[in-house]
Amino acid sequence: MSNYQNVWTTFFALVIVTVASWHCVLAQGTPSRASDDRTEAPKSGSIDGRVINESGQPLANAAVYVRALGSAGPGNATVTDGEGKFQVVGLDPAAYQIWAGVPAYTATPRDPDSTQAPYYRVGESVELALIKGGVITGTVTTSAGEPVVAVRVAAYMLRDGNGQPPRYGGAFSEQATDDRGVYRIYGLATGTYIVSAGGPKNFTNFNVDEYETHAPTYAPSSTRDNAAETDVRAGEETNVDIRYRGEPGHVISGFANEPRNIATPSGFTIRLSSVVNGVSQGTQLSYQLPGSRGFAISGIADGDYDVTAETFFPGGEVAISEPRRIKVRGADVTGIELATKPLGLLSGRVALEESKVPDCKGKRRPVFAETLVGPWHNEGDATKDKPQFIWSLGIPTTPDKQGDFLLRNIAPGQYRLNIRFFAKYWYLQSISSPGSIATGSRTIPANRSNDAARNWTTIKSGERVSGLLITLAEGAASVQGQIKTTENQKLPGARLFVYMVPAEGEKAEDVLRFFAVLVSTDGSFALNNLPPGRYWVIARPAGENVQSKLRLPDQVESRAKLRREVEAAKAEIDLKPCQNVTNYSVQVAVP
Secondary structure (H helix, E strand, C coil): CCHHHHHHHHHHHHHHHHHCCCCCCCCEEEECCHHHHCCCCCCCEEEEEEEECCCCCECCCCEEEEEECCCCCCCEEEECCCCCEEEEEEECCCCEEEEEECCCEEECCCCCCCCCCCCECCCCEEEEEEEECEEEEEEEECCCCCECCCCEEEEEEEEECCCCCCCCCCCEEEEECCCCCEEEEEEECCEEEEEEECCCCCCCCCCCCCCCCECCEECCCECHHHCCCEEECCCCEEECCEECCCCECEEEEEEEECCCCCCCCCCEEEEEEEEECCEEEEEEEEEECCCCCCEEEEEECCEEEEEEEEEECCCCCEEEECCEEEEECCCCEEEEEEEEEECEEEEEEEEEECCCCHHHCCCCCCCHHHCEEEEEECCCCCCCCCCHHHHHCCCCECCCCCCEEEEEEECCEEEEEEEECCCCCEEEEEEEECCCCEECCEECCCCCCEECCCCCEEECCCCEEEEEEEEEEECCEEEEEEEEECCCCCCCCCCEEEEEEECCHHHCCCHHHCEEEECCCCCEEEEEEECCEEEEEEEEECCCCCCCCCCCCCCHHHHHHHHHHHHHHCCEEEECCCCEEEEEEEEECCC
16 A cells, blocks of 8 residues: 555544544634625535635645534545646535545644634635644663664653643654654644553554554653653644653553443444543543454553443443543553443424515525524533543534434533524524523423523533534624724734624623624624624724633623623614625724
């Protein structure tokens, strides 16, 4: 098999894995959405675009993968031409994810204030940007200085390029040493890593490995507690040598089961997550075959670990055990029992409310197949006793033709819904849930509805919550404009946001009427899908009320503080249904 075939095989194997979890890394794209004003959505069509590097140069022979969100099919794959261009045809209307891969390249980092991965629709032209990844290379030798041949060397990301723990656990990459003991791990995203050699292997690696019963040796020649951290930058190479300790590891063993006595043809996936400073890191995968007597993972070093079991059922349901925190201290740990329980489920409906305003007549309606409904857990509620991967099991979905949606595999916790759709003249009016649903610390009486945008919805293990209602209303306005500074002053170097908050007193606590958008480097900005009404507007450097936090249910005081600030600025705009405001100026004073 050629190197390029290997890249394709590895790339699409990763795609298959990451499709199952929404936290996949997508190439950051800039779509063209000039067709938002069209009256009807196309019945079928194509998505085209090109793949470029960090300098804007085209990347030829890039693997491109296009898949409809929620689809059970394999998706569509293609390769860019000599100009970096691609086209995928015969697509039905849907919300599509797009991946692009080139050897040694990685995805452009997502904006740190964005919690939502990009997605696309039929008819769009997309520009996908990749950057040259960083490299960690070095030599693994014995205490006598002899090369250690064919040992797996792994790099685990601890913090991303913004200095934050990577969402849902760290990125992981590994390569084996050659006959000189030399390894080279390339295509790494910017961040801080630890590097180890030897130790247990994932069940996806079926090769015989003489080092898998050894405890991992961390660079430079350490246990996990004393491991050196390595900073990786895009396009740069870092040398990390390892003196291999070759110490025998311990065995963690036990048995996973499904107490409901439901057949589990998939067996059980066992996840072993190392715990450092109370936080789960570096997940290791093992497997318990159907009908087997249990599982055993060898090559485990002393330390703290979370152990969980997962099993999968036809139809997409996942059952998972409560994490077991174990301590390995100089001996094997046996007899671990893991009982899986079904995860939660959220279901509801998306309703469309049309406007009778003449200016809104004939505008394009939202298409349910292009509408995204996703769960977002309360990160403040994500306690350290749960491995981060658990929060990635519930992935977004699209409603069916009647607007009904179903969100599976929701881990116990507090949630809000993220709704995204294409339709310029529509806006998100409300998200409501029926009575008798827990919202944080209280339960709504059965004869009342709850504002599920303003309150967290609490999900328990195996709970089925139904009756959620998402209302999209016609009549949205839009504002495009430019930032202006005082005379002889330039735009601030810090990231600048434009905020719009409701001016009407009765809307002061409506979280769906708070908006924030990042200002472009040329000082321009655009806000779409705005409910009609009066707003106060302000521009200021990013603070606590950035785009990703502004609408969170627990940010009541932050929104109130922001509202007081914009009210004092006395910049007000009154938006009419389906109005498009252009050339709007927002003044910002720069110290």
